[in-house]
Amino acid sequence: MNTEKIVRTFVEYFQERDHRRITGSTLLPPPGDSVLFTTSGMHPLTPYLEGRPHPLGRRLVNVQRCLRTTDLEEVGDATHLTVFEMLGTWSLGDYEGSLSLDWGYRLLTDGLGVDPGLLHATVYGGDDQTGPDTASLQLWQDLGVPVELTVEDNWWSNGPVGPCGPDSEIFLWSGDTPPQSTPTRDDRWVEVWNHVMMRHRRLEDGSLVPLPQRNVDTGLGLERLASLLQGQSSVFECDVFDPWRRIVPALWPLDEPSLRLVYDHLRSAIVVLGDGVRPANTGRGYVLRRLLRRVLTVLWRDDPSRGLGDLPDELVSHTLDHFRQKVDPSDVRRLLLEEECRFSRLLERGRQVLARSRFQGPLKDEDFQYLHDTHGLPRDLVTSLRQE
Structure with a gap:
């Protein structure tokens, strides 16, 4: 399955679930954003994640080109690129994270042909400010997907202040042997899709307050997924x-x-x-x-x-x-x-x-x-x- 077909399959799958496709922006972030470049699909959507109504509705899908300078020193390994494309979906105060994860699982397995036995998930385990993400944990257990609980690895934020929340990451096994161990203990588990339950805003004093709406923000690296679906050992071989x-x-x-x-x-x-x-x-x-x-x-x-x-x-x-x-x-x-x-x-x-x-x-x-x-x-x- 080439990258064009992956993009088409992804977009059509979510359009069938009432998502409207938005046009991806350039690498230049919107005015007022402190980052040099767009690093994820959510950057152009920040005002809508914080409560402003989006003109196309509450369910969105897109393909966004991104650049991450933080990965410059890692370029050359099997999974990192400086410029890449991110497939993204959003629920702006609509459905919850467990439904997003269920759709993600079914797209990977039914739509893209991934063997369910090659999947592993990680889920936020909770800390002294917020409890564990029990809804995501229950979803993965019901689907029979092994789960690993973490804290720092499964909390997403856009910086020291601003929107944030627990996330659940989907990993695909890339090894030559049957799957073993867990994502934090074996780097042959490759992260392909992150689902963020963006519910909070972190203030300057470190405290958390609820966002005006409960959002879901997901991102799936196109080249990384393509290399795995095409049976290649690195993104440079897709x-x-x-x-x-x-x-x-x-x-x-x-x-x-x-x-x-x-x-x-x-x-x-x-x-x-x-x-x-x-x-x-x-x-x-x-x-x-x-x-x-x-x-x-x-x-x-x-x-x-x-x-x-x-x-x-x-x-x-x-x-x-x-x-x-x-x-x-x-x-x-x-x-x-x-x-x-x-x-x-x-x-x-x-x-x-x-x-x-x-x-x-x-x-x-x-x-x-x-x-x-x-x-x-x-x-x-x-x-x-x-x-x-």
């Missing part, structure tokens, strides 16, 4: 990466971890550019700049003649089309090459500056500050150049 795996290894011979980083970071940079972000020294622009510099550092490590000019137009166009971005691929390509030239000049200047006698010994914080403020050399770039 069908959305087919063109990258076909073209890039022949273009730039790299080891597997380096190839995964290049796939992810270049693909993510194209999407970020497609949503209107431009390279800069701060904020969103610096995230974009960092992605491209990490790619170029890998490419130039073994062969300085490599460059983004080698990248075929097909990969740029494929990525923009997949994420439904109406942007001229030639404009994206031009911006990539401009940033490559800028980074090349910065590296040359950095090598000349660091060759000075004052920078030959161990660097202090004030040295890093001077290099950044005077010469535009970020700390991570200085560290990388000193390791050459």
Whole structure:
């Protein structure tokens, strides 16, 4: 089952249950949101989760592209991507979490063909402020799905203050052996779908108050689910990466971890550019700049003649089309090459500056500050150049 069919099956399943499909937003969060990028489907819906009526009603479904900078260091493993798509559903003060979980179970098993014996759930076990999520626990027990109770792992929040609540996560077994142990004890259990019972607001003093309505907010990572349904060992082997795996290894011979980083970071940079972000020294622009510099550092490590000019137009166009971005691929390509030239000049200047006698010994914080403020050399770039 390819990703297009997974999306179609997911959306139609919930439309049959009276959910209205909303258009996914860009990676740029709505005004007033403190995050740099949209990290989940709920970000654009925050006002409606807090009580404002949504124009399409109380049951919603969508496909949202997301970016998580917190996962940058984990990219290259089997499950993490910087930019990914999230399938989401919402009950805005309508049905409860146990019904959402029941629908989720039946979509996975009946609609997508997952063996029920390969599923495991986790449920919030309660703390001194809120009790255990007994409704979710009972639902899983009735369905015969093994359950593990946790506390911190099954409490969802959007930050230190704001909407929050217990969640129940659905895991799918990815091992070659029959399922064993539990999700917190064996990482072969891969989380695929999180159902948040968003009922509370945490105040600045740490206390909880009820939200105006009891919501359910769910998120399912498309590429992660696709790789499992397609019998692949990592997200980089699902069908959305087919063109990258076909073209890039022949273009730039790299080891597997380096190839995964290049796939992810270049693909993510194209999407970020497609949503209107431009390279800069701060904020969103610096995230974009960092992605491209990490790619170029890998490419130039073994062969300085490599460059983004080698990248075929097909990969740029494929990525923009997949994420439904109406942007001229030639404009994206031009911006990539401009940033490559800028980074090349910065590296040359950095090598000349660091060759000075004052920078030959161990660097202090004030040295890093001077290099950044005077010469535009970020700390991570200085560290990388000193390791050459």
